[in-house]
Amino acid sequence: MKKVITGMLLAMMAMTVLIFKPNVASADSPDVNKRGTWFRMNGMIVNWTQDGNTTPTFGWIMADAAEVNKSDTIQKWAIVHAIWSNLTIGPYNPHPLRQDDEVRHNDTRTGNFSYTFSFYTAKLITLSDLNLNKTQTKHDFYLTGYWNASEITETINITRTANMIQITIKWADNPIAINATGTLFADFWAAQGPGPGVMPIGPGVGKFELTIDGVGTLSGYAWKSFIWANELNICDFDERGKVDIHDLVKAAKHYGEVPGFDDYDPNLDVCGDGKIDIGDLTTIAANIQG
Amino acid sequence: MSRRRFEGFLIIIWLVLHIVSLFLPLSTFEFPSQTGYATVAVSPSSITGSVGQSFGVNVTVTNVTDSSGLYGWEFRLNWTVSILNVSNIVEGSFLKSGGGSTFFSNSFDNAKGHMIADCTLEGPVNGVTGGGILATITFHIIDAGQSTMNLYNATLVDANEIDIPCKVVGSYGNFTSSVVDICLIGGRMPLES
Numbered sequence: 001m002k003k004v005i006t007g008m009l010l011a012m013m014a015m016t017v018l019i020f021k022p023n024v025a026s027a028d029s030p031d032v033n034k035r036g037t038w039f040r041m042n043g044m045i046v047n048w049t050q051d052g053n054t055t056p057t058f059g060w061i062m063a064d065a066a067e068v069n070k071s072d073t074i075q076k077w078a079i080v081h082a083i084w085s086n087l088t089i090g091p092y093n094p095h096p097l098r099q100d101d102e103v104r105h106n107d108t109r110t111g112n113f114s115y116t117f118s119f120y121t122a123k124l125i126t127l128s129d130l131n132l133n134k135t136q137t138k139h140d141f142y143l144t145g146y147w148n149a150s151e152i153t154e155t156i157n158i159t160r161t162a163n164m165i166q167i168t169i170k171w172a173d174n175p176i177a178i179n180a181t182g183t184l185f186a187d188f189w190a191a192q193g194p195g196p197g198v199m200p201i202g203p204g205v206g207k208f209e210l211t212i213d214g215v216g217t218l219s220g221y222a223w224k225s226f227i228w229a230n231e232l233n234i235c236d237f238d239e240r241g242k243v244d245i246h247d248l249v250k251a252a253k254h255y256g257e258v259p260g261f262d263d264y265d266p267n268l269d270v271c272g273d274g275k276i277d278i279g280d281l282t283t284i285a286a287n288i289q290g
Numbered sequence: 291m292s293r294r295r296f297e298g299f300l301i302i303i304w305l306v307l308h309i310v311s312l313f314l315p316l317s318t319f320e321f322p323s324q325t326g327y328a329t330v331a332v333s334p335s336s337i338t339g340s341v342g343q344s345f346g347v348n349v350t351v352t353n354v355t356d357s358s359g360l361y362g363w364e365f366r367l368n369w370t371v372s373i374l375n376v377s378n379i380v381e382g383s384f385l386k387s388g389g390g391s392t393f394f395s396n397s398f399d400n401a402k403g404h405m406i407a408d409c410t411l412e413g414p415v416n417g418v419t420g421g422g423i424l425a426t427i428t429f430h431i432i433d434a435g436q437s438t439m440n441l442y443n444a445t446l447v448d449a450n451e452i453d454i455p456c457k458v459v460g461s462y463g464n465f466t467s468s469v470v471d472i473c474l475i476g477g478r479m480p481l482e483s
Contacts, residue, residue: 252361252413255412
């Protein structure tokens with residue numbers, strides 16, 4: 001009888017363990033059978049060098065790229081765009097591309113007013129070469145291709161009424177480079193950077209340099225670098241491993257925003273034109289897998 | 291049965307009952323009461339028709355009580371490819387009911403019997419609460435038989451980009467062949483010679 005009771009108690013314990021075993025199976029697990037290397041980089045532009053003169057700059061660069069083996073054919077793609085401004089810091093534009101923050105929260109001006117400023121955009125149009133092999137290029141990330149760049153002059157009009165603030169935007173696009181050759185490379189520190197005062201420190205942080213003919217060289221910090229064996233989905237902003245309604249909602253909440261708005265997020269501007277608009281939502285929706 | 295064996299039998303019964311009782315709370319956790327949940331459903335829940343006809347079903351949502359309201363939704367639906375084809379999908383009125391503008395996208399594959407639809411409000415607006423039609427899907431009946439309109443992976447997202455829990459309810463259709471009425475009036479059927 002003791003053996004029976006002992007056996008039953010052990011069985012009971014085993015069942016109890018099974019009951020509280022977490023369910024780790026997930027339909028959202030990435031497809032590990034896909035072969036390739038996927039790369040994502042975000043960067044902050046801090047310098048702009050033109051004709052040997054370097055000026056402090058504020059802006060962002062975003063890059064997604066991949067080398068994928070499909071039926072023993074290596075396919076490479078990359079999406080890169082940058083947005084920057086050489087505005088200097090002043091009383092009403094301490095955050096040059098997010099001035100609306102000041103307008104909403106700190107600006108003491110009253111009545112209706114507007115402000116005009118310029119910024120620049122660059123976008124990779126055609127990829128010529130992508131290389132994620134450091135032994136070949138001496139860089140963690142290296143690509144060349146053809147780029148378009150524009151100077152955007154934007155005027156934001158603020159109309160205040162008793163109940164609301166109406167914001168209207170005027171937008172002028174002046175191309176400064178069309179199909180110009182350009183090179184982007186980035187390097188990341190495995191453990192930490194060179195130290196405070198030089199670059200941000202920490203794993204995965206590094207530096208990048210983008211040179212485009214007719215535009216000059218943009219450089220700065222690069223971070224959030226991933227080199228994945230699992231598929232990186234374009235427009236997967238929350239990095240859940242798939243593009244879905246959450247990504248669409250994230251961009252839609254910023255619909256209509258442009259540089260100058262405090263909430264403007266260049267990562268959501270997947271088309272790289274400086275606006276979060278219908279083109280971006282359509283691109284995201286097209287990447288939602290049925 | 292000796293008293294000793296009887297006592298052993300009782301202990302075993304007690305242990306079995308104890309183990310079974312361990313599963314009862316688990317059932318409660320896995321299948322919580324869903325009376326407070328939003329529901330995404332295909333309406334009507336059952337459909338009849340005949341080959342050659344078209345019919346529309348609504349995908350509806352009810353009981354959205356989330357404090358920041360519904361901001362975006364997504365659902366997938368499949369059906370039996372040999373019975374039905376989708377011919378059109380249009381956005382319903384619910385998400386627009388708060389006065390905001392929306393972005394709607396859909397795609398369907400009649401070869402696989404599968405569709406997906408997404409819709410989101412745009413800009414810094416509040417979500418909507420209550421219930422209404424998310425989308426209307428028009429099917430064409432191509433053969434007789436039965437087909438479920440199986441709704442799955444429905445996702446509701448509120449204005450804070452947080453999921454709103456929901457349950458989904460599909461639909462069922464029974465489709466018959468075209469009926470051709472033959473009526474003979476007067477005359478006589480020729481007789482076989």
